[in-house]
Amino acid sequence: MTAMLRELLKQLFKRPFTNKFPSKRIPESVNGFLEKAEKGKAKINPAIPVPEGFRGRIEYYREKCIGCQLCTKVCPADAIVFLPKEKKVEYHLFRCSFCGQCVEICPVKALEFTKEFLLADYKKD
Amino acid sequence: MSEGKTFKIAVGPVHPALKEPVQLNCEIEGEQVKHVDIELSQVHRSIEWIGTRRNPVQVVFLAEKICGICNICHTLCFCEAVESIAGIEVPARAHYIRTIAAELERIHSHILWAGVAAHELGFDSVMHYTWKLREKVLDTTEYLTGNRIGKAIVTIGGTKRDIEEKQFGKIREACNYYRQNFSRLRDIFLKDPIIKARARDIGILRRDDALSLCAVGPTARASGVKKDVRQDEAYAAYPDLDVKAITPKELLGEIRGDVYDRIAVRLLEVLQSVELIEKCLKQMPEGKIAYESKLAKVLSDVKQLKGEAIGRHEAPRGEVFHYLKMVGEETPYSWKVRAPTYNNILSWIPMLKGAQIADIPIVAASIDPCMSCTNRAAIADGKELGNEKLHRLSVEKTRSLKKGPGSERGNCN
Numbered sequence A: 001m002t003a004m005l006r007e008l009l010k011q012l013f014k015r016p017f018t019n020k021f022p023s024k025r026i027p028e029s030v031n032g033f034l035e036k037a038e039k040g041k042a043k044i045n046p047a048i049p050v051p052e053g054f055r056g057r058i059e060y061y062r063e064k065c066i067g068c069q070l071c072t073k074v075c076p077a078d079a080i081v082f083l084p085k086e087k088k089v090e091y092h093l094f095r096c097s098f099c100g101q102c103v104e105i106c107p108v109k110a111l112e113f114t115k116e117f118l119l120a121d122y123k124k125d
Numbered sequence B: 001m002s003e004g005k006t007f008k009i010a011v012g013p014v015h016p017a018l019k020e021p022v023q024l025n026c027e028i029e030g031e032q033v034k035h036v037d038i039e040l041s042q043v044h045r046s047i048e049w050i051g052t053r054r055n056p057v058q059v060v061f062l063a064e065k066i067c068g069i070c071n072i073c074h075t076l077c078f079c080e081a082v083e084s085i086a087g088i089e090v091p092a093r094a095h096y097i098r099t100i101a102a103e104l105e106r107i108h109s110h111i112l113w114a115g116v117a118a119h120e121l122g123f124d125s126v127m128h129y130t131w132k133l134r135e136k137v138l139d140t141t142e143y144l145t146g147n148r149i150g151k152a153i154v155t156i157g158g159t160k161r162d163i164e165e166k167q168f169g170k171i172r173e174a175c176n177y178y179r180q181n182f183s184r185l186r187d188i189f190l191k192d193p194i195i196k197a198r199a200r201d202i203g204i205l206r207r208d209d210a211l212s213l214c215a216v217g218p219t220a221r222a223s224g225v226k227k228d229v230r231q232d233e234a235y236a237a238y239p240d241l242d243v244k245a246i247t248p249k250e251l252l253g254e255i256r257g258d259v260y261d262r263i264a265v266r267l268l269e270v271l272q273s274v275e276l277i278e279k280c281l282k283q284m285p286e287g288k289i290a291y292e293s294k295l296a297k298v299l300s301d302v303k304q305l306k307g308e309a310i311g312r313h314e315a316p317r318g319e320v321f322h323y324l325k326m327v328g329e330e331t332p333y334s335w336k337v338r339a340p341t342y343n344n345i346l347s348w349i350p351m352l353k354g355a356q357i358a359d360i361p362i363v364a365a366s367i368d369p370c371m372s373c374t375n376r377a378a379i380a381d382g383k384e385l386g387n388e389k390l391h392r393l394s395v396e397k398t399r400s401l402k403k404g405p406g407s408e409r410g411n412c413n
């Protein structure tokens, strides 16, 4: 018997390795399912928690920002645009590569990582 | 079909057996490949061009986007180049962290490749099994760097994050996991009679061919060329670790330079990386993780650099090479990236000669090609050959044909 056949037979008695996220069965539309879950109509099968220090979606605290533009100078993806009139910046999630340079350089901690990772969408806003 | 008659088939640029765009023009006689011609340049991302419009601090993370699988190697090379122009000294601890990250990347890349190879052979159960094993290294990477793929840990003059004593446990656990599973992987890949039949003496690259075609990485080592940047030009923490280039001889007792050997070398290198990481954990010195912790200061330090430098690193697929020239401006004057696939691609020609059509996918996959990292933009007369110019050239050609003799046929073929 080959080594792989042995592994496959063993697998028959094991639980699947994959964590079934977000639902146990494939929903017709994942986004539709998530919307339903938000309204409490469906139950999400929980994801494996992300570790400490995970680099997820970036939260921008507009009121803290002093408009120093340092973040725009280190962003490799041009994901942060300066708004000269308001002396604030605009953060574009869809361009961000989650490198964390802006979070590191911001002198007033107006940019912070969150643990959010479900970010794919059909719309850019 | 009459004896000796050949015909041409094109595999690619978009082909289910090739994961990335490249075109293999094969001359076929019956089932046998007689000759191969390779057409590159089907995918461009203009990364170098974008890089010359960003400051070095930004380019570090742009370089990371060159390759999803081996991103440490590009950031590392670029940082090495900037550091040597700016005369920045990297603290010893940072070297160790960089090395651990680079070796985790190698484990990931080789195991991912093993899955792809199994898939090319039609063994999808093996693919899923290998990729199940791959999860452990991705989890460890996420735990150490904050993301599974984009590590963002190497930076100019050091690293972004420290690897603390309390994190060692998880790294050791991952090392043990791969140590234990190594014999399983070895049995699945190297003892299986069908994999053996499909990989033994298929796609042979002889040692002298590997040398004359400048093959690098596991492709060269599987043919018995003992080259490895970690051994020959040790950098980062590698001088302390005493790395030896691995050939299939250690496991199989002989070197044939075929697909089977390339599988064996990569599996052995997984084990080698595990050992290197364990050594790193044991020897890691205390100290700073970067020459300067304030990013704003780094930004001003690299603002007006002058000079040129190179960066080299042994990536999972072979040697990566970056060339950087700065002329006192904020942005690089020139940045050239040479990915290992560029060197390995010509080995396809001797490997595929005499092979059967059905062997093309596995032979092509056996060098672990990465076309998007390899291809560069075409530049003519110092200007990019853009859409408009190409169109104009085409129009001009049509016009000249119309004027010239034989134009009534319209086509010059």
Ligand code: SF4
Pocket: A058, A074, A075, A076, A077, A078, A079, A080, A095, A096, A097, A098, A099, A100, A101, A102, A103
């Ligand atoms: S994380 Fe990186 S890519 Fe994203 S906005 Fe910040 S600097 Fe730009």
Ligand code: SF4
Pocket: A064, A065, A066, A067, A068, A069, A070, A071, A072, A088, A089, A105, A106, A107, A108, A109, A110, A111
């Ligand atoms: S670095 Fe911080 S304070 Fe400065 S512009 Fe960016 S978000 Fe605002």
